Amino acid sequence: MSQFLNLLAAGLTSGAIYGIFGACLAVWFRVCNVLNLAVGDFAMLGAIGTARLVQTDHLPFAAGIVVDLAAIGLIAWIFDRLVLHFALDRGAGAHGIVSVFFYTFGLSLILEGAAKAIFGTDVYAAPAIWSGPALAIADFHVQRAGVLVIALAIVSGLALWAYLRFTVSGRAASACGESVLGSRIVGIDSGLFRRRIFIVTAVLAALFGIVESPLTGFTYLSGPTISLIGVVAAGFAAFRRPGRAVVAGLAIGVAEAMLGGYVSTTYNDVLLYAALFGIIILRPEVLGLSAEPA
Amino acid sequence: MSSGAAALEVENVSVSYGKFVAVESVTFSVGAGECVAVIGPNGHGKSSMVTAVAGLVRRGGTVRVFGQTLPAGSSRAAVQAGLVLVPERRHLYPALTTRDNIMLGSYSRTRRLRARQAWDDVAGVIDMFPELARLLDQKAGTLSGGQQQMVALARAMAAQPKILLLDEPCLGLAEAVARRVYDWLGSMTATDMTILLVEENPAHAVLVADRVVRMYKGLVERPEGSAA
Numbered sequence: 001m002s003q004f005l006n007l008l009a010a011g012l013t014s015g016a017i018y019g020i021f022g023a024c025l026a027v028w029f030r031v032c033n034v035l036n037l038a039v040g041d042f043a044m045l046g047a048i049g050t051a052r053l054v055q056t057d058h059l060p061f062a063a064g065i066v067v068d069l070a071a072i073g074l075i076a077w078i079f080d081r082l083v084l085h086f087a088l089d090r091g092a093g094a095h096g097i098v099s100v101f102f103y104t105f106g107l108s109l110i111l112e113g114a115a116k117a118i119f120g121t122d123v124y125a126a127p128a129i130w131s132g133p134a135l136a137i138a139d140f141h142v143q144r145a146g147v148l149v150i151a152l153a154i155v156s157g158l159a160l161w162a163y164l165r166f167t168v169s170g171r172a173a174s175a176c177g178e179s180v181l182g183s184r185i186v187g188i189d190s191g192l193f194r195r196r197i198f199i200v201t202a203v204l205a206a207l208f209g210i211v212e213s214p215l216t217g218f219t220y221l222s223g224p225t226i227s228l229i230g231v232v233a234a235g236f237a238a239f240r241r242p243g244r245a246v247v248a249g250l251a252i253g254v255a256e257a258m259l260g261g262y263v264s265t266t267y268n269d270v271l272l273y274a275a276l277f278g279i280i281i282l283r284p285e286v287l288g289l290s291a292e293p294a
Numbered sequence: 295m296s297s298g299a300a301a302l303e304v305e306n307v308s309v310s311y312g313k314f315v316a317v318e319s320v321t322f323s324v325g326a327g328e329c330v331a332v333i334g335p336n337g338h339g340k341s342s343m344v345t346a347v348a349g350l351v352r353r354g355g356t357v358r359v360f361g362q363t364l365p366a367g368s369s370r371a372a373v374q375a376g377l378v379l380v381p382e383r384r385h386l387y388p389a390l391t392t393r394d395n396i397m398l399g400s401y402s403r404t405r406r407l408r409a410r411q412a413w414d415d416v417a418g419v420i421d422m423f424p425e426l427a428r429l430l431d432q433k434a435g436t437l438s439g440g441q442q443q444m445v446a447l448a449r450a451m452a453a454q455p456k457i458l459l460l461d462e463p464c465l466g467l468a469e470a471v472a473r474r475v476y477d478w479l480g481s482m483t484a485t486d487m488t489i490l491l492v493e494e495n496p497a498h499a500v501l502v503a504d505r506v507v508r509m510y511k512g513l514v515e516r517p518e519g520s521a522a
Contacts, residue, residue, distance in 0.1 A: 165409075167408055168408070171394050171398060174389070182381075182384075182385035184349075185369065185379050186402070187370045189370060
């Protein structure tokens with residue numbers, strides 16, 4: 001029983017990491033049909049930037065978080081104004097598959113290179129927000145950072161779900177992804193929604209990197225792996241449902257932990273992708289991918 | 295139905311796509327409460343002109359709504375001035391419900407509200423399109439072409455337009471459905487609604503229009519004020 005509970009705790013923690021990055025990807029894709037392949041790099045900058053500001057530059061922890069998140073929000077805003085605005089709003093750049101992947105993939109490479117130049121190749125971890133020994137209830141042990149990671153994922157997922165479901169602004173954001181022209185006809189500024197949600201998800205990913213980093217540590221190379229994990233979790237949520245991405249992420253994390261604990265860790269990735277392929281082919285409606293009559 | 299004063303003034307409006315000039319210095323006006331149809335062959339600039347008036351494409355020239363000059367290329371300013379377009383091919387939000395599609399027509403007024411409050415604000419629009427009442431929770435992408443056109447019209451009416459722009463409202467619809475759309479349009483012309491209708495089919499246009507403007511090769515064939 002204690003092995004099961006500890007595997008569950010580990011699975012929920014890693015699943016929360018999958019889920020939150022999946023949610024960040026899904027909500028932005030829903031608005032502008034572009035995958036944010038730099039989401040992991042924003043998490044990396046959150047963790048490493050805060051660690052550097054606090055440990056090397058001796059800023060108070062709270063001030064370090066605020067300065068770091070503000071800087072990341074600014075980077076996201078600048079990227080949107082200099083690249084996405086011209087490419088997507090003014091039609092200056094290439095479209096189709098290039099717009100879906102390439103612009104944010106390029107940003108990922110730039111952020112990775114800049115992080116290497118500024119922070120070097122060391123492993124960084126921001127200070128723990130909730131420090132102390134692991135919480136223990138009988139034989140059940142969970143790291144405090146893990147509790148924060150799970151809580152932040154659930155709160156963020158619920159907040160994004162509620163925003164899209166209950167507010168006019170959330171419906172308008174969804175409309176932008178459905179039809180840019182259709183949204184402009186009713187006075188919705190699709191570029192503004194894209195920019196706002198890009199900045200919010202970049203800052204959220206960075207905050208998550210700060211919270212998560214005491215568990216995993218970050219190097220300048222951590223971003224792409226995190227982004228890939230997010231893509232998989234978002235895939236289980238049809239790239240459009242942030243609440244479902246969190247649920248999917250948690251389920252994936254728990255399934256992986258159980259497989260690793262009771263069977264073998266060797267086949268974790270194989271099973272993960274096989275499950276995704278199987279659902280896409282056999283039950284696409286589960287992901288909201290089924291064809292609908294015109 | 296015109297009361298005489300110009301509701302919409304289009305002056306020397308031009309639209310280019312790269313080197314291709316789609317609309318060349320078009321000038322006309324629509325009186326308050328008047329229904330003007332712009333007719334002409336396919337591909338001669340009618341849709342480019344009307345989307346430019348609605349602020350959806352960049353343009354030269356001047357557009358005034360009840361004397362207020364609209365900034366070029368700002369659909370938001372056009373909607374806020376009361377200019378609402380029902381576009382060719384409708385451009386609904388297929389994964390959203392009929393209710394959401396209609397409700398978002400009121401976005402410029404209700405954007406800070408909860409979705410339920412915004413719907414309460416526009417629910418009366420359904421009285422004009424009773425057949426949509428049973429389809430409110432259905433995704434717009436699953437509706438028939440005629441139903442989708444009704445949703446597009448309802449979305450426009452939810453915006454409480456002062457001037458309604460319609461671009462080929464019956465394109466691709468069966469004749470019976472087209473007749474229903476024109477019946478509705480006829481009822482609108484009986485009110486004080488100002489309407490600019492783009493229509494390829496002159497037989498449809500004359501059913502509701504007070505006046506007709508012809509476009510050919512990006513030009514208005516007979517500008518206002520010239521000899522007939």
